[in-house]
Amino acid sequence: MSDYDFDLFTIGAGSGGVRASRVASAHGAKVAVAEEYRVGGTCVIRGCVPKKMLVYGAHFAEDLEDAKQFGWDLGETSFDWERLRDTVLGDVDRLSKLYTETLENHDVTVFEERAEITGDHEITLASGKVVTAKYILIATGAEPAVLDFPGSEHAITSNEAFHLPEVPKRIMIAGGGYIANEFAGIFHEFGAKVCIVNRSDTLLRGYDQALSDRLLKISMTKGINFHFNTTFKSITKNDDGSLHVELNGDDDQTVDCVLFATGRSPNVEGLGLDVAGVEQGRIGEILVDEYSKTNVDHIYAVGDVTNRVQLTPVAIREGQAFADTVFNNDPRTVSYDHIPSAVFSHPPISAVGLTEGEARNQLGNIRVYQSDFRPMKNVVAGRNERGLYKMIVDAATDKVVGIHMIGPDSPEIMQGFAVAVKAGLTKADFDATVAIHPTMAEELVLLK
Ligand code: NDP
Numbered sequence: 001m002s003d004y005d006f007d008l009f010t011i012g013a014g015s016g017g018v019r020a021s022r023v024a025s026a027h028g029a030k031v032a033v034a035e036e037y038r039v040g041g042t043c044v045i046r047g048c049v050p051k052k053m054l055v056y057g058a059h060f061a062e063d064l065e066d067a068k069q070f071g072w073d074l075g076e077t078s079f080d081w082e083r084l085r086d087t088v089l090g091d092v093d094r095l096s097k098l099y100t101e102t103l104e105n106h107d108v109t110v111f112e113e114r115a116e117i118t119g120d121h122e123i124t125l126a127s128g129k130v131v132t133a134k135y136i137l138i139a140t141g142a143e144p145a146v147l148d149f150p151g152s153e154h155a156i157t158s159n160e161a162f163h164l165p166e167v168p169k170r171i172m173i174a175g176g177g178y179i180a181n182e183f184a185g186i187f188h189e190f191g192a193k194v195c196i197v198n199r200s201d202t203l204l205r206g207y208d209q210a211l212s213d214r215l216l217k218i219s220m221t222k223g224i225n226f227h228f229n230t231t232f233k234s235i236t237k238n239d240d241g242s243l244h245v246e247l248n249g250d251d252d253q254t255v256d257c258v259l260f261a262t263g264r265s266p267n268v269e270g271l272g273l274d275v276a277g278v279e280q281g282r283i284g285e286i287l288v289d290e291y292s293k294t295n296v297d298h299i300y301a302v303g304d305v306t307n308r309v310q311l312t313p314v315a316i317r318e319g320q321a322f323a324d325t326v327f328n329n330d331p332r333t334v335s336y337d338h339i340p341s342a343v344f345s346h347p348p349i350s351a352v353g354l355t356e357g358e359a360r361n362q363l364g365n366i367r368v369y370q371s372d373f374r375p376m377k378n379v380v381a382g383r384n385e386r387g388l389y390k391m392i393v394d395a396a397t398d399k400v401v402g403i404h405m406i407g408p409d410s411p412e413i414m415q416g417f418a419v420a421v422k423a424g425l426t427k428a429d430f431d432a433t434v435a436i437h438p439t440m441a442e443e444l445v446l447l448k
Contacts, residue, residue, distance in 0.1 A: 055186060200228065
């Protein structure tokens with residue numbers, strides 16, 4: 001008999017926490033998980049999943065417009081935000097239930113309440129129940145960072161964007177990263193007048209410059225406005241409910257909604273980290289080693305709360321590696337090289353490996369291949385929107401060290417090519433592969 005109530009107590013039932021809990025249980029551990037909001041976490045409840053559904057919904061605006069050129073007369077079309085919103089939220093409910101069932105089917109005890117570390121191996125639940133565990137896993141994720149200036153309480157974050165009563169006629173989005181560009185595309189397609197306000201002049205920091213430049217150009221052509229090197233002074237609510245925004249570096253604006261998309265902060269408040277003596281970093285993130293172990297031997301952390309790479313598939317791998325290491329005697333770490341990623345903007349961006357700038361700095365001698373093309377569907381539709389694919393090759397070894405794409409379906413195309421880059425294939429290997437014609441993806445095996 002164990003001296004503890006549980007072998008593992010996981011705080012947070014998001015992507016990382018759910019994977020770690022069910023795998024640990026499958027390895028024979030007695031596991032409990034506490035979730036204060038809804039099982040599924042950010043990705044399922046208010047992130048990747050509902051966002052992608054809105055992206056699909058938004059894209060119909062262009063598809064319906066393009067349909068004419070393909071011979072379809074559709075008559076007048078209209079968009080019903082409430083219907084899409086409620087369909088999306090309904091599916092989120094379904095998925096959250098599925099996640100709960102998965103945990104229960106793996107004999108994981110689910111506490112739907114907040115949990116706090118109150119002693120060495122002790123956790124106290126919001127109901128007052130006290131339990132003990134041999135190991136504690138913190139998988140509490142992150143929350144949107146909210147800017148602090150007079151009137152900032154009038155702004156919303158991506159959390160609230162999924163529940164809006166209507167599409168704002170005018171929306172201002174703070175930030176120039178993933179969420180800002182994704183929601184700019186979504187709301188623009190739904191008919192809102194969108195502007196992005198960013199503190200620097202860099203869009204999508206970390207992505208290849210040619211891609212963010214292309215997205216900027218396409219977004220501006222569509223009618224999205226950008227204010228760079230601009231910060232917020234204040235927001236005042238007008239009598240009619242609209243918001244008067246004072247900016248530093250640009251003219252005042254009146255909009256109906258301000259959305260903060262300025263990064264995400266680790267969820268560490270009230271977890272009892274001080275009681276446990278867990279070390280934290282500059283923005284509060286939990287510091288861990290390559291096995292996701294904190295400075296306290298029996299406390300681990302995975303996912304966004306560690307602020308390593310804030311991506312769901314990474315959190316899932318960290319959760320899996322933790323469970324295998326601790327409960328299956330199979331020490332495993334996560335490889336952070338060549339993590340493919342995508343921005344579901346309109347059009348989407350995807351990338352794997354080094355950008356051109358990074359490759360020049362790290363490798364010196366590189367070859368850059370590029371295809372700047374108008375996808376066939378856009379040509380027929382009369383849509384003057386070009387895709388851009390870039391391949392970065394290490395000249396010394398001929399290895400493909402980076403691929404960067406903007407264009408329709410580029411995240412779908414990237415998943416397969418990311419395998420090739422991760423496997424260290426060379427430009428010659430790409431050249432030796434026969435194209436599938438006609439596709440957009442074939443550009444990547446025809447680069448000259
Ligand atoms: P990002 O890190 O992508 O972008 C943050 C943006 O906010 C940057 O433009 C940054 O400017 C700006 N910013 C940061 N701090 C401040 C500040 N104090 N004042 C004003 N501006 C500020 O964050 P997001 O919020 O868009 O997304 C959070 C994370 O969630 C992402 O990093 C990503 O890991 C994940 N995510 C992934 C998605 C996907 O995989 N498709 C989709 C959505 C989110 P600057 O660059 O100049 O510093």
